[in-house]
Amino acid sequence: MIRVKICGINDPVAFDTAIEAGADWVGFVFFPPSPRFVTATQAAALSARAAGGPPRVGLFVDPTEDAIAAVLGEMRLDILQVYGRIPHIGALRARFALPIWRPVGIEAATDLPSDDRGADCLLLEAKPPPAATRPGGNAVSFDWSVMRGWTAPCPWVLAGGLTPDNVAEAVRATGATAVDVSSGVESARGVKHAGLIRAFIAKARSA
Numbered sequence: 001m002i003r004v005k006i007c008g009i010n011d012p013v014a015f016d017t018a019i020e021a022g023a024d025w026v027g028f029v030f031f032p033p034s035p036r037f038v039t040a041t042q043a044a045a046l047s048a049r050a051a052g053g054p055p056r057v058g059l060f061v062d063p064t065e066d067a068i069a070a071v072l073g074e075m076r077l078d079i080l081q082v083y084g085r086i087p088h089i090g091a092l093r094a095r096f097a098l099p100i101w102r103p104v105g106i107e108a109a110t111d112l113p114s115d116d117r118g119a120d121c122l123l124l125e126a127k128p129p130p131a132a133t134r135p136g137g138n139a140v141s142f143d144w145s146v147m148r149g150w151t152a153p154c155p156w157v158l159a160g161g162l163t164p165d166n167v168a169e170a171v172r173a174t175g176a177t178a179v180d181v182s183s184g185v186e187s188a189r190g191v192k193h194a195g196l197i198r199a200f201i202a203k204a205r206s207a
Contacts, residue, residue, distance in 0.1 A: 001205055002171055002176070002177060002178065002179060002204045002205050002207060003024040003025075003177065003178040003179075004022075004023050004024050004025075004178070004179055004180075004181070004200070004201050004204050004205070005023065005024060005025035005026070005027055005057065005157065005178070005179070005180040005181070006018040006023045006025070006026055006027065006181060006182075006185065006192075006197055006200075006201075007026075007027030007029070007036075007057070007059065007180055007181065007182040008027060008028075008029050008034070008036030008182035008183070008186075008190070008192070009026050009027060009028055009036075009038075009043075009046060009192065010028075010029075010036050010037070010038050010042070010046075010190065010192070011046075011191075011192065012046065012049060013192065013194055014192030014194070014197065015046045015047075015049055015050075016049060016050075017192070017194040017197045017198065018054075018197055019049075019050050019053050019054070021197055021198045021201045021202075022201060023054055023197075023201060024054050024055075024178070025054050025055050025056075025057050025079070025180075026047075026053075026054055026055075026056055026057065027056075027057040027058075027059055027081065027180075027182070028043040028046070028047075028056065028057070028058055028059065028077075029059045030043070030058055030059060030060050030063075030067075030071055031059065031060065031061040031083075034190075035189050035190030036182060036190050040070060040071040040073075040074040040075060041074060043058075043071070043074075043075055044074045044075035047075050047076065048075075055078035055079055056075070056076060056077050056078050056079070057077070057078065057079040057080075057081050057101070058071055058077040058079070058080055058081065059081045059082075059083070060080065060081070060082050060083070061082075061083045061084050062083070062084035062085050063082060065091070065092065065095060068080065068092070068096065069095075069096075072096065077098065078098065078099075079098060079099050079100075079101055079121075080092060080096065080098050080099070080100050080101065081100075081101040081102075081103065081123065082100060082101070082102065083103055088118075089102070089117075089118035089119060090118060093120075099120035099121065100118070100119045100120050100121075101119060101120065101121045101122070101123050101157070102117050102118070102119035102121075102122055102123065103122075103123040103124075103125060103159075104117075104122050104123065104124055104125075105125065105126065105127030105128065106124050106125065106126060106127065106142045106146065107126070107127045107142060108146060109146040109147075109150070111127070111146075112124075112146065112147065112150045113153060114153060115153050116153045116154035119154070120154070120155070121154065121155045121156060121157060122152075122153075122154060122155070122156040122157070123156070123157045123159050123180060124142075124147075124156055124157070124158055124159065124160075125142070125158075125159040125160030125161075125180075126140045126141055126142040126160040126161060127142070140160060140161045141160050141161030141162065141166070141170070142160060142161075144170060144173040144174045145173070147173075147174050147175075155178075156176075156178070157176070157178040157179065157180050158170060158171075158174055158176035158178070158179050158180070159179065159180035159181070161184070162179055162180070162181045162184045162200075163181070163184035163185075163196075163200070164184070164185070164196055164199035164200045164202075164203045165203075167179055167181070167184075167200060167203050167204045167207070168203050168204065168206055168207035169207075170207075171204060171207035172207055179204050181200055184196070184200065185197045185199075185200050
């Protein structure tokens with residue numbers, strides 16, 4: 001079964017819908033420039049709506065260890081998704097005892113990673129456009145055909161530009177066993193739509 005991460009959760013409807021629809025991970029963005037930014041206090045309140053449920057993923061950009069520790073002081077995170085310049089991944093894993101996901105921007109076949117880069121999982125998405133103010137896929141997908149013949153060095157998740165309309169095609173084209181969506185299930189910038197969340201999860205699993 002295809003596993004699904006709903007990222008950028010920032011309100012109760014989005015959180016509750018992701019849980020009810022069977023998301024395999026829910027993601028919180030701790031990066032202030034993002035329209036999906038939440039504080040640790042806000043994320044903790046959302047996460048508390050379901051004591052159990054899927055693993056919580058914290059997205060950080062150029063974080064210090066202390067910044068991560070501050071969030072963990074307020075809530076449970078099960079995975080750290082880290083962009084940009086970071087301390088040695090081994091140091092993060094040793095201090096926090098959590099798996100590390102590392103995003104990789106893809107534009108051509110030469111961008112596909114041949115090693116795990118020290119991470120437990122890689123997140124493949126389009127390279128940000130030159131004028132982008134945020135890392136990540138920025139609602140754009142890369143050419144999935146470049147993945148033909150690629151041998152993954154470790155577990156990986158497909159992200160960037162995915163929507164309920166194209167996720168099944170993306171899974172078939174890439175062989176992905178896990179997908180990550182944020183803006184593709186929004187009715188407005190930073191506003192998750194319950195129907196789109198449900199549709200995305202259903203379409204991903206129908207692939």
